[in-house]
Amino acid sequence: MVSSNKKRDLTQIAICLIAIVLVNFLSGSFFTRFDFTKEKRYTLSPISKSLMDSMPKVVKVTVYLQGNDMPSGFKRLQGATRDMLLDMQAYSKRKLEFEFVDPLAGMNQEQQRQAIRDLQTKGIEPTNLSVKNDNGLTQKIIFPAAIVSCDDKQIPVQLLQTRTGVSYDDQLNNSIQNLEYAFTSAIKKVTADGKPEIGFTEGHHELTDLQLNDAMRSLSDGFLVGRVNLKTIPFANLKKIKLLIIPKPDKAFTEAEKFKLDQYLMRGGKILWSIDQVSAELDSMRHHQNEQLAFNKQLNLDDQLFRYGIRINYDLILDMSCAQIPINTGSVAGQPQMQLVPWLFYPIFVPVIKHPLVKNLEVRSEFVSTIDTLAVKGTQKTVLLSTSTFNKKLTSPHTVSLQMIEQVPEPKDFQSPAKITGVLLEGTFISNFRFRPVPDSVNEQIPVLQQSQPTKMIVLSDGDIFKNQVASDGSPFPLGFDRYTQQSYGNKNLLLNIADYMTDDSRLIELRNKEIQLRLLDRPRIRAEKLKWQLINSILPIALVLIFAIFQHYIRRRKYAR
Numbered sequence: 001m002v003s004s005n006k007k008r009d010l011t012q013i014a015i016c017l018i019a020i021v022l023v024n025f026l027s028g029s030f031f032t033r034f035d036f037t038k039e040k041r042y043t044l045s046p047i048s049k050s051l052m053d054s055m056p057k058v059v060k061v062t063v064y065l066q067g068n069d070m071p072s073g074f075k076r077l078q079g080a081t082r083d084m085l086l087d088m089q090a091y092s093k094r095k096l097e098f099e100f101v102d103p104l105a106g107m108n109q110e111q112q113r114q115a116i117r118d119l120q121t122k123g124i125e126p127t128n129l130s131v132k133n134d135n136g137l138t139q140k141i142i143f144p145a146a147i148v149s150c151d152d153k154q155i156p157v158q159l160l161q162t163r164t165g166v167s168y169d170d171q172l173n174n175s176i177q178n179l180e181y182a183f184t185s186a187i188k189k190v191t192a193d194g195k196p197e198i199g200f201t202e203g204h205h206e207l208t209d210l211q212l213n214d215a216m217r218s219l220s221d222g223f224l225v226g227r228v229n230l231k232t233i234p235f236a237n238l239k240k241i242k243l244l245i246i247p248k249p250d251k252a253f254t255e256a257e258k259f260k261l262d263q264y265l266m267r268g269g270k271i272l273w274s275i276d277q278v279s280a281e282l283d284s285m286r287h288h289q290n291e292q293l294a295f296n297k298q299l300n301l302d303d304q305l306f307r308y309g310i311r312i313n314y315d316l317i318l319d320m321s322c323a324q325i326p327i328n329t330g331s332v333a334g335q336p337q338m339q340l341v342p343w344l345f346y347p348i349f350v351p352v353i354k355h356p357l358v359k360n361l362e363v364r365s366e367f368v369s370t371i372d373t374l375a376v377k378g379t380q381k382t383v384l385l386s387t388s389t390f391n392k393k394l395t396s397p398h399t400v401s402l403q404m405i406e407q408v409p410e411p412k413d414f415q416s417p418a419k420i421t422g423v424l425l426e427g428t429f430i431s432n433f434r435f436r437p438v439p440d441s442v443n444e445q446i447p448v449l450q451q452s453q454p455t456k457m458i459v460l461s462d463g464d465i466f467k468n469q470v471a472s473d474g475s476p477f478p479l480g481f482d483r484y485t486q487q488s489y490g491n492k493n494l495l496l497n498i499a500d501y502m503t504d505d506s507r508l509i510e511l512r513n514k515e516i517q518l519r520l521l522d523r524p525r526i527r528a529e530k531l532k533w534q535l536i537n538s539i540l541p542i543a544l545v546l547i548f549a550i551f552q553h554y555i556r557r558r559k560y561a562r
Contacts, residue, residue, distance in 0.1 A: 044087055044088065044091065044180065045180065045511055047184065047507065047508060047510075047511065048088065048091075048180055048184045048511070049091050051184055051187065051188055052088050052091035052092040052095075052096065052187075053091055053092070053093070055092050055093075055095045055096070055187070055191055056191055057095070057150050057151065057191055058095050058096075058097060058150070059092075059095065059096050059097070059148060059149070059150045059187055059190060059191060060097045060098070060099075060148075060149050060150070061085060061096065061097070061098035061099075061146055061147070061148050061149075061157075061183070062098070062099055062101060062146060062147045062149070063078075063081055063082075063085075063098060063099070063100045063101070063145075063146040063159075064100075064101060064102070064103050064119070064124065064142075064143035064144075064145055064146065064147075065077065065078045065081060065100065065142065065143065065144050065145070065146075065159060066078070066100040066101055066102040067102045067104075067105070067140070067142060069140060070129075070140075070142060071129065073168060073169070073172045074129075074142065074144065074172075076172060076176075077144065077159060077160065077172055077175055077176060078100070080176045080179060081146070081159060081179060082100070084179045084180060084183060085098045085183070088183065088184075088187075096187075103115050103119060103143060104116075104141065112141075116141070119143060119145075122147060122154065122156055123156035123217075123218065123221075124143055124145040124147070124156050124158075125143075125145075125478065125488075126141045126142070126143055127141070127142050127143070127144055127160065128140070128141055129141075129142060144158070144159040144160035144175075145157060145158050145159055145160075146159060146183075148183065148186040148187055148190055149190065150187075150190040150191055151190075153189075153190040153221075154190070154221075155186040155189055155190055155221040155222065156221070157182045157183060157186050158182070158493075159175055159179070159182070160175050161174045161175045161178055161360055161493075162488060163350075163360060163361070163362045163490070174360040177360075177512075178360070178512065180511050181356075181508070181509070181511035181512045184508060184511060185222075185500060185508055185511075188508065189221060189222035192222075195222060195223050195224045196222075196223050196224070196242040196243070196503045197223065197224045197225075197226075197240055197241045197242055197243075198219055198223045198224070198225050198226075198241065198242060198243045198244075198245065198499060198503070199225075199226060199227065199228035199238075199241045199243070199244050199245065200212060200215075200216065200225070200226070200227050200228065200245045200247055201227070201228050201229075201230060201244065201245070201246045201247070201249070202227045202228065202229055203229045203230065203231055203251075204249035204250060204251040204252070204253060204299075205249065205250035205251045206246070206247050206248055206249050206250070207247040207248050207463070207464075207466075207467050209227075210470060210474070210476060211467045211468060211470065211476075212247060212466065212467065212468070213468055213476040214468040214476055214477070214478050214479040214492065215247075215466045215467075215468065215479050215492070215495055218479065218492055218495070218496060219495070219496070219499055222499075223242075223499060223503070228241065228244065230253075230257040230260050230261065231254070231256070231257060233260075234444065235260060235263070235264075235444050235446050238260060238264050238269075239264065239267055239269065241264075241269065242269075242270065242502070242503040243270045243271075243272060243498075243499060243502045243503050244261075244264065244269060244270070244271050244272070245271075245272045245274065245466075246271065246272065246273050246274060246275070247274050247463065247466060247467075248274055248275070248276055248463025248464060248467070249275070249299055249463075250276075250279070250297065251299075252298050252299055252300040253299060253300050253301060254300075254439075254441065255300075255439035255441065256439045256441040256442045258300070258301070258304055258432065258439075259433055259438060259439050259442055259446075260442075260446075261304070262304065262431055262432045262433055263431070263433075263446055263448065263449060265308075265429060265452055265455060265457065266429070266431055266449035266450075266451070266452040266453070267449065267452070267453065268452070268453040268454070268455045269455065270455060270456050270457065270502040270503070271457040271458075272457070272458045272460070272498060272502070273301075273305070273457065273458065273459045273460065274460045274462065274463050274465055274466060275299070275301070275312055275459070275460070275461060275462075275463055276297065276367065276369070276461075276462065276463035276464070277296065277297055277299075277312045277313065277314050277315075277369045277396075277461065278294050278295065278296060278297065278314055278315065278316055278367065278369055278396045279294060279295055279296075279297050280292060280294040280316060280345070280367040280400055281367075282325065282343075282366070285400065285401070285402055286402075290401060290402040290403065291399055291400065291401035291402065291403070292399070292400055292401075293397055293398075293399050293400075294316055294367075294394075294396050294397060294398050294399070294400045295396060295397040296314045296396050296397065303432065304432045305459065306374065307429075307430060307431075307432040308376065308379070308425065308429050308430075308432075308457065309373060309374045309375070309376035309379050309381065309425060309429075310371060310372075310373060310374065310423060310425070310459045311371070311372040311373075311374065312369050312370075312371055312459070312461050313369050313370045313371070313372065314369065314395065314396045315369050315370055315393045315394060315395050315396055316345060316367055316368070316369060316393065316394045316396065316398065316400070317345075317347055317368045317369065317370060317387055317391055317392075317393050317419055317421070318344035318345060318391060318392050318393070318394065318409075318414070319344060319347035319348075319387045319388055319390065319391040319414075320342075320344065320388065320390040320391070320409055320411065320414050321347060321348050321350070321387070321388040321390065322342050322343055322344050322345070322346050322347055322348055323342075323343060323346040323347075323348055323364050323482060323485070324340040324341060324342055324343065324484065324485055325340070325341065325343040325346065325484065326338040326339065326340055326484050327339055327340075327341050327402070327405060340484060340485065341405050342405075343405070344404070344409065345366070345367050345400065346364065346365065346366050346367075347365050347368055347387055347388075347391070347421070348362060348363070348364055348365070348489070349362070349363040349365060349385045349386065349387070349421065349422075350362050350388075351363075351384065351385060351386070353382070353383065353384065355382060355384060355424075356497065356501070356509045356510055356511075356512035357384055357424065357494070357497045357498060357501055357509065358384050358385065358422075358494065358497070359512050360490075361490035361493055361494055361497075362489055362490050363385060363465065363489055363490050363491055363494055364465075364480065364482065364489040364491060365385075365421070365462040365464065365465055366462060366464040366465075367462070367464070368387075368421050368461050368462045369421075369461040369462075370393055370419045370420065370421070370461065371419075371420040371421060371422070371423055371459065371461050372420070373420065373423060376429070376430070378427045378428040378429075379425050379426070379427040379428065379429060380425070380426045380427050381423055381424070381425050382423065382424040382426075383420050383422070383423055384422040384423060384424050384458070385420075385421045385422030385460065386418040386419060386420050386421055386422070387418050387419045387421060388418065389415065389416065389417065389418050390411055390414040390415060390416070391414055391416050391418070391419055392413065392414050392416055393419065421460065421461050421462065422458070422459070422460045422461070423458070423459050424456065424457075424458050425456065425457050425458070425459070426454075426455075426456045427454060427455075428451055428452050428453070428454055428455075429451070429452040429455070429457075430450070430451055430452075431448065431449060431450050431451065431452070433448060434450045434451075456501075456502055458498060458502070465491055465494075466479065466491060466495050467479075468480075468481070469481065469482070469483050471483070478492065479491050479492040479495065480492045480493075497509060497512070
């Protein structure tokens with residue numbers, strides 16, 4: 001009997017060992033994960049999985065969100081970043097490496113300043129925090145960002161998505177939602193063999209290289225970026241450009257240049273129009289007795305845009321949701337006293353649409369016009385940017401004066417439907433030169449296509465939307481950064497999103513549609529029922545243990561009483 005029991009025990013142990021070995025073998029050969037959350041927050045998209053699985057080289061991610069005494073919200077962002085990178089690493093066949101480092105650890109003040117400057121040159125900006133400790137509040141600098149590198153390529157990734165008027169919890173939630181897109185996009189760019197070409201037009205008094213400094217530098221991480229002169233570039237070279245950006249022209253386009261633009265679009269080229277229809281500049285007002293006559297520009301583009309289904313009107317929008325500008329309110333001891341005041345001609349756009357191009361962005365603009373969309377067969381239009389419902393417009397020509405600041409706007413005078421200021425057009429377009437002769441000044445043989453291949457264009461009625469501010473010493477600020485309010489807007493992210501959307505065929509930008517629902521506790525109810533739940537959590541476990549002990553004691557007495 002003993003021998004039989006012993007043999008049975010040995011058999012069970014052997015079966016268990018075989019099962020463990022078999023499970024280990026299968027887990028090493030096959031990989032799967034289970035995500036029981038409703039919105040699948042821990043599940044990578046098929047696009048990300050495919051990219052991780054086909055990574056040709058080892059990619060290293062250095063995350064700078066590290067350090068002691070970080071607020072709980074940033075620790076949550078840090079944990080979400082770690083989880084995302086672990087998921088990506090699991091699908092990358094260990095070709096994705098990552099580490100978390102504190103870039104200021106063990107440095108004195110001078111070394112820290114130098115380290116901050118070095119990170120800023122890489123496109124990483126610091127964030128100042130007020131952290132509570134035993135001695136009160138202390139200032140702490142953290143870097144909610146990462147660097148994705150492969151060979152000699154490096155791309156910065158911003159982990160924190162800020163937006164005014166949005167709660168702290170929502171900002172962190174938006175940042176976590178954006179992690180997969182941010183890392184997948186950066187990894188794709190550093191591992192790509194070639195870079196798509198993006199061209200900024202010149203020759204029509206467009207924005208200068210200094211004004212486009214950060215736009216071009218940010219795009220250069222994943223694209224070949226340069227200036228394009230439509231008058232001199234051969235059409236064969238123009239066709240190679242994936243995205244053509246027209247940044248605030250101030251001089252009329254010739255018919256030959258319009259023909260090249262038209263036929264570029266007909267062959268599937270993508271165009272981003274950033275157009276000011278009305279000439280108005282704040283600097284000009286300051287130099288001309290604080291006022292300026294805003295007048296119509298003559299760009300010779302109206303007929304072409306009209307053919308494509310867009311009309312940019314000759315007017316200026318005033319919006320109560322606006323940025324601030326500094327105004328001299330007097331002097332004390334010979335020193336000018338500057339005060340920030342709202343400037344209605346600088347609308348701030350807060351898109352309500354969930355399109356991945358503008359989701360969770362807040363965009364600053366200057367002297368914007370309204371846009372009308374026209375019905376064109378085969379073309380789908382999506383409104384990307386629009387004003388608030390507290391706006392009005394001035395028809396050009398009109399005198400614009402800084403004295404308008406003294407007039408307190410009445411909300412009832414500004415109640416108006418939201419005005420369109422940015423539109424995405426997708427589909428097929430009819431050529432503006434359909435049934436028209438080729439301009440005589442075109443000195444190339446370019447076959448005329450009457451209708452385009454499926455393509456895209458974006459029209460924005462603000463020429464300054466991608467212009468970075470410039471300091472008095474000539475150094476450029478980051479795109480979207482307002483040097484007066486020290487606030488960063490989403491203009492740079494808008495440009496990068498547009499570049500990805502217009503040049504990427506894998507629909508990577510759709511990862512920005514990922515939604516993670518916040519399930520926050522009801523704080524008023526917590527305060528009202530705090531004592532009740534404290535008593536339940538303190539007394540109920542003890543009561544359950546006592547009841548179980550009494551019941552067990554009763555059962556034992558009955559059992560052994562027999």
